[in-house]
Amino acid sequence: MQAYSILSIIIMIMFVVIVVGAFAAVIYGIIQALKRDSEELRRPRGKRIRPFAFETEQRRAGARGERAAAMLVSEILRPEDHLLRNVQLVVDEHPVECDLVVVNPKGVFIIEVKNLQGTLVGEEEDEEWVQQNLTAGGRFYVKTFRNPIKQMKRQVHWLATYLRKHAVNIWVEGYVFFVQMNSPIHSADILETQQDIDNAIHSGTGVSGQLGVPVGTILKLLGMEEED
Numbered sequence: 018m019q020a021y022s023i024l025s026i027i028i029m030i031m032f033v034v035i036v037v038g039a040f041a042a043v044i045y046g047i048i049q050a051l052k053r054d055s056e057e058l059r060r061p062r063g064k065r066i067r068p069f070a071f072e073t074e075q076r077r078a079g080a081r082g083e084r085a086a087a088m089l090v091s092e093i094l095r096p097e098d099h100l101l102r103n104v105q106l107v108v109d110e111h112p113v114e115c116d117l118v119v120v121n122p123k124g125v126f127i128i129e130v131k132n133l134q135g136t137l138v139g140e141e142e143d144e145e146w147v148q149q150n151l152t153a154g155g156r157f158y159v160k161t162f163r164n165p166i167k168q169m170k171r172q173v174h175w176l177a178t179y180l181r182k183h184a185v186n187i188w189v190e191g192y193v194f195f196v197q198m199n200s201p202i203h204s205a206d207i208l209e210t211q212q213d214i215d216n217a218i219h220s221g222t223g224v225s226g227q228l229g230v231p232v233g234t235i236l237k238l239l240g241m242e243e244e245d
Contacts, residue, residue, distance in 0.1 A: 082132020082196040083116050090117060090128070093215040097121050099232065104239050106179055113175045118239065119218045122230050125189045126218045127176060128208070129169040132196040133162070139201050141166055146201065165193045166206050183238050185231055192217055 087102055094100060101118040117128040135150025145161045152158070173191035180187055193200075194208040208214050 078132045078134070079130070083130050085132070085196050086128065086130040086194055087117060089211045090119065090214055090218075093211060094119075095121070095219070097232075098218065099236055099241065101236075101239055101241055104176075106176070106239075108175045108179045108182075111175055113172055113179070115172050115176065118176075120232055120235050120239070121218065122232060123219065124187060124230060125176065125180070125235060127169060127172050127189065127191040128214070129165055129172065129191070129193045130196065131165050131193060133199070134197060135199070137195075137199055137201045139164060141202055141204055141206075166204065169193050169206065180235065180238065183234075185234060185238065187230060187235070190217065 083102065087100065090100055098119055098121045101120065102116070104113075104115040104118045106113045115127045116130040119126040119128070133148050133150075135148055137146055137148055139146030141164075143164050144167065146164055148160045148162060150158060150160075169191040173189050177187070177189040180189070192206055192208045192214075194214065198209060200207050200209065203209075208217055
């Protein structure tokens, strides 16, 4: 009988310990949840974790590509050439952003830079192209993006419109340059090598040496003073 009483007491103690432990765990969970909610409320809205991590990396890759392309262009510039980076304009309420613009006595040349990893799929008349890539972490993704040729041609249109609005009626050329040399097509609108860039801005496909190109005026309109 005494042994039975001791066993009952032990079982009761264990039960109390379990109940108290469970209750403590619940209280701890509630406290942690309230703490997280409090920290979330105090966290500045601008400091939230960015939901578009891939987009951020894409922008970084784009910036690296622009720097690489600008370096290539700089190496083949002649004294009469002027290289402008990240030209931003608003024309008839349309925002226009050009990665690289070269201005020289032969005209104005836009170079849209793409630094996209993996395999690209698309045709010249497609509205969108497809990027297929396997990340270093082993994640395969498929992403669509605007046809860069059509994107570049819109930039050409709006830049030429902007110049005409300021009494500069000049031919504007445009090209796309793929830093990774992985263009899905061959086209006169696509530059594949540094030599292609040289030929484009110093010979041009539609510019045969225009006379009286107002280089200084164009540079000022695009936000750059003419250098001595």
